[in-house]
Amino acid sequence: MSADGLPMNLGSASLRGWRVLPHEWAFGGFLGLTALRLALHAGFADWHTLAFAALTLGCVVGVVISGPGPSPLAWRLRLLWYPCAMGLAFYTLGTAVPLLGVAPADALLGWLDQTLLGFTPAVALADLHWPWLTDLMVAAYLFFFYILIFGPGWYCVHDLARFRTCFVGLFTTYSLGFLGYTLLPAGGPHLSMAQLPPLAGGWLTQTMLPVVNHGSNGVDVFPSIHCAASLYLLAFDYRYYRRRYWWLLLPCIALWISTVYLRYHYVVDLLGGVVIAGVGGWVASRYARSALAAEIDATR
Template sequence: MGFFVWMLAQLVVATGFSNRDTLVFASLLAVNCALVYFLPRGGGRDLGWRLRLLFYPVAMNLLYFVLGTAIPAIHSGHEDAALQAVDRALIGTNLSIRMQPWVSPVLTDFFSFCYMLYFLYLILGQFSYLFGDLAVLKKYYAGLFSLYAVGYFGYSLFPALGPYVAMGDQFSVPLGGGWLSALNEKIVLSGSNSVDVFPSLHCGNALYILLSDYQHKRWRFWAYLVPCIGLWLSTLYLRYHYLIDVLCGLLLGWLAWKMANRYLREQPA
C-alpha cells in the first residue's frame, strides 16, 4: 500500500488528478483499502482471505505496464549512465561486454529458454500458493509483493533501458541463436515498460520463489534450480541487466524471504 500512496502523490503533483495513471493508482488504492476493510480477517475466514490476497498479483502485474508511462511522468530520462558507472567501479567494465567471448547460438538459445521459463515459474508460484495452506500463502504473498513494491520503487528512482538498448553500439558480437532466441527477444522488446532494469526483479523474484519452494514445495525447487541459475546468468549474457541490478535484485529477494519467514513466526497460532 505504501508504494501506491507514494506513486499517487508523485503523479498528482506531476500530472494532476485527471491523468490516466493517477486514476489507475487511485482506483487500485481504493480497491485495496476496501478489501482490507470489508473482507474478513478472522483465522477461520479462509475464502475471504484468499480473495483479499488475490488483489496483489492482479494489481502488481497490471501496474508493471502502467509504470511505462507513470514513471516518465515523474522522472524524465533514464539512469543507464549512473548504473554503468557503478558497474565500472565494481569490475572496471560492463559484465555483458566481458561475456562476449562466451557467445554462441547454443548458449543464446539455452539462456533465452531460461529467461522465458521465469514467467511460467512466476505465475505458477503465485497461484499454486494461493490454493495451498493459508498461513503459508499469507507469508508468501507478504514477502513477494513487498519485493515487487521495493523493486517498482527502484524503477521510479533509476529508470533504465539496460545494456541491450543503452549500450548497443558497444557490443561487437551478435547474440545469434535460433527461433527460441528470436521469440524471447520479441517478447522482451514488445513487453518491456522501458524502465524495468534496477533492481532486477527477474533475479529477486526467482530467488524468493526458489527459497520458498525449498521450504514448502521441495520437488519444484529441484526442478527449477538449474533453470533459475541459468536465468540469473541470462540477464547478463542476454544484455538485459547491469551487474548492480542483479546483485541488488538477489539481495532484495533474500531479504524479502527472511522478512516473510519472520512474518510467519510472529503470526498467532
Template structure:
C-alpha cells in the same frame, strides 16, 4: 487455473481485519497516489490511474470489511494481479517523476568493477543455441515465481500461501521503488553501439524477445534486477514444497541470473542489488509479517 481455484479450501471466515499483504499493498497505493497527484500534469493518463487507485482501494476495503462468497479467493490471490498492474503503472510514473536515467552511471560502475562492459565481453561465448536456451530461461521467470504459490495452494496450506503472497508482493513492490530511485533501461539500449554482434537465436528467440518487449512496454526496470531477486525468493520458498523442486530451482536460479546479463537486459550491478535485496527480504520479512499481522 479455474479447476484449481474451484477446489479451494472450505469457506473459512477470513474476519474483517486487514492482513499483512493488504497493509503493504494499500501503503504502496497511497505512495503512488501521492506521485500521481504531485506530478499530475506530467503523468500520462493521470486521471485514469487515480480512478484505478480509488476503485482498487474500495474493492480491497469492501472485501475485507464485507466478507462474502468471493472474499476467500480474492484475499488470497488479488496481490498477484495487483503487483502486475503496479509494474505497468510504474512505466508511466518514472518518466514523469524522474525525467532522467541512471544507465550511464550503472554502466560506469560495471566498467570499474570488470574493466570491460560485461555484455560486450560475453560476445566471445555467444552462440545461437545458447542465446535461444537462455531466452527460454528468461521468459519462464513469471511461471517460475507463480509455480510456488500454486503448489502451496494445492497442498491446502493457507498460512504458508498467505506468507508467500506477502513475500512476493513485498519483493515486487520493493523492486519498483528501486526502479523509481535508480531509473535505467539497461545495456541493451545504452551499449548497443558498442556491441559488435547482435543476439541471434534459432527458432523462438525473436518471438519471445518481442513478446516480452510488448508486455513490459518502454520501462526503466533494471535496478535492482527483479528477475534475480524474485527467482531467489522462489528458490528459497521451494524448499518447503519438496527437495526435488528445491534442486530444480537451485539449477534454474543461476541460469536466469546469467541470462539477465548475457541477453543484455541488466548490468551486473543490477544483479548484485537483486541478490542483496532478496537476502534482506528473506531475513527481515518474517518479523515484518508478524508485526503487520497483529491486531490493531
C-alpha cells in the same frame, strides 16, 4: 511493538479489527506514494495519477470486502488481487515514470558495473554468443514466468497459510523493486548499448526475444525483479518445499545468468535484486512467527 518483539503490523495488532498483512502495507504504500508523486508532478487529474490512486483504493477495498474474518475463498481472492495490481502498475509505470522527472540511470548502472567488475559484461560477452547458447538463455529467461506463477500457485491450492506467508514476502519484494524503477529508471544494456552486435540465436530467440522486448515497460531494470522474485521463491521452497527447491535450483541459476547474457540487466541490478529478496524473506519469516499469523491461521 508486540509482546514478541515484532512491529505492531507484524504482530498481534490489527487495524480496527481488520487484519492487514505486511505486504498490503508495503505494496499499497508504494501505490499510494506513487499516486502522490504523480499528483505533484503531473496533476491530480492525470490518468497516471488516477490509475495509481485506483490501485491503492483497490488494496483498501480488498481488505474491507473480505471482512475481519475472511473465508478461505475470500483470503485467496484478496491475495490474488496483488498479481493483478502488480501487472497493471508495471505497465502504467512505463509512461508514468517519465512524468516524475527522474533522469535515466543506464549510465550510472553501467558505470557501477565497470567499477565493480573492471569491465562491462554486455561488451565483454559481445563476441561470445552462440545460437544454441542464446536459445538456451532465452528458455532460461522465460522460466521466470513458470516459477512466478506455479511457485505460489502450489501453495494457493494446497496450503492457504503458506500462501499468505509467500505473498507477504513476494509483494514486499515487488514493492521495493517497483520503487527502484521510479528512482533509478533504466532500459538495460540492450537499449543503452544498441551499437553492440545483435544476439545470434535460433528459432526460439527469433520468436521470443521480440515478445520479451515488447513486454518491457522501458524502466524495469534496477533492481532486477527477475532475480529478486525467483530468488525469494526459491528460498521459500527451500524452507517449505525442499524437494521442489532442488528441481528449480539449476534453472534459477541459468535464469540469473540469462538476464546479463541477453543484455536485459547490469550485474548491479542482480545485486540489488538479492538485497530486496532478502528483505522480502525477512518480512515473510517475521510474519510467519508473529501473533498476527497465528491469529489468522487459527481462524480457518
